[in-house]
Amino acid sequence: MAKLKYSFQDKSLVSIKGERWKDIPGFEGFYKASNMGRIKSLDRVIPHPRLNQQFVAGRILSQSIAKNRNIKTGEPMIDLRVSLSKEGSQFYFNTRRVIYSTFVREINYEDDGMYVINKDGDGYNNCVKNLKLVTKSEKSQRVFIRERADSYLKTADRSKWKNYGGYTRRLPVKQYSIKGKLMGHYESIREASQKTGCGQKEIILVARGIHHQTKGYIWRYA
Template sequence: MARLEYQWPYQNKSLKDMKGEIWQEVPGFDGELVVSNFGRVKVLSRFIVHKNAPNGFWTKEKIKVQSVTKRKNNYTGDTTIHLSCIIKRGKRQMNLSVRRMVYQAFVDSDIDHMNSKIWFVYVKDGNGFNCSADNLELISSSEAKLREIKDGRRLPINDLVRREAHWQNYRSSLGNRAEPVKQYDLAGNFIAIYPSCTAAAKATGVGRTNIGASARKVFYRAGGFVWRFEFEEYKGEYAKISQK
């Protein structure tokens, strides 16, 4: 059996259809752009006339190259994947979300590309490389935030306010003294204690602000480590958090 040269459908640049692949027009492109139920994007052959070719010519079909964007979650420290591709129409150039095109073509043709700040197309399994039509769903921005909180990927605003107030009270009690900070690995093993976030940053190369944010539990970790101020312990609660 021939070895596949790609792991995900978007990496397959062959014009040959994959097994079970179905193509649909992307609304708004006059039949020139199609997307498959697996998330591949194809520009169809079209007749073009311009000053260097007054008699016109037919372009070739081609599979569009997709860009991978990794968006960091500052709370967990991991990343989510988003696929997009650049589409040109005349002098206009657009960077379109692949998952939105698939959803629009196979699930709901009324979805508005310009409404992406209100409605999000989510991947059900959390894997941004999997833009198959059956892996997509449309949710509101408020629902997206609730899901992130439920999945431990966003801190509820009440918890954030409470933690900041707690830290400010502790900071006030120190007066002009710097607060010692402790360094742990994700499993909860103690590594070192430093006299301040500044000292920890100099010793480890991790940003001072990020160390402080981890110590205040605004972020899970910083520089691959978990940080706590002297009065708190870390016992490995985040050990199961994985990269996405």
């Protein structure tokens, strides 16, 4: 039998060398994730309309592959996804977020606006050691560094940005959480940058509506 390239393709319940399993947060007793990127259901007894109860053996779950073509390179961008069920409800997750939340720390995009990426850029490789938590800004910068997209700042017509470096930076701004809660009010972008650690350019781009958020915050001109 040919050796499988990625661990998630291995459907055997026998653990891979070096593989560790942990309960998935929120699905304890139902599913476990491995540090190799695999996910399995556990043995369970479920209701049955005729037999009253039915035993269901645990198994390694199949992971669906989502491919989105990169506009610049034409290469596919890979995301592995998994479906988990609990108490009659179905839930769909990005596999790398499940693995990261299980082995590193729990994350909630709506609260922190953070992304989990594959360090080597290979979406099939969701081993925990290949995962990294980044902000949207860091994720975008990585795309430019890998030359998978052209920076807006690189291609934009700056002749229309006469006030970009002066007057614009002196405008007052308001800081909001991802959920829209007002976090602060600053007399200038320079002050906002100094007190929050967010870059001035990033704040301006968010305030202009070019970017959605930076470091988990939304900015609007006051």
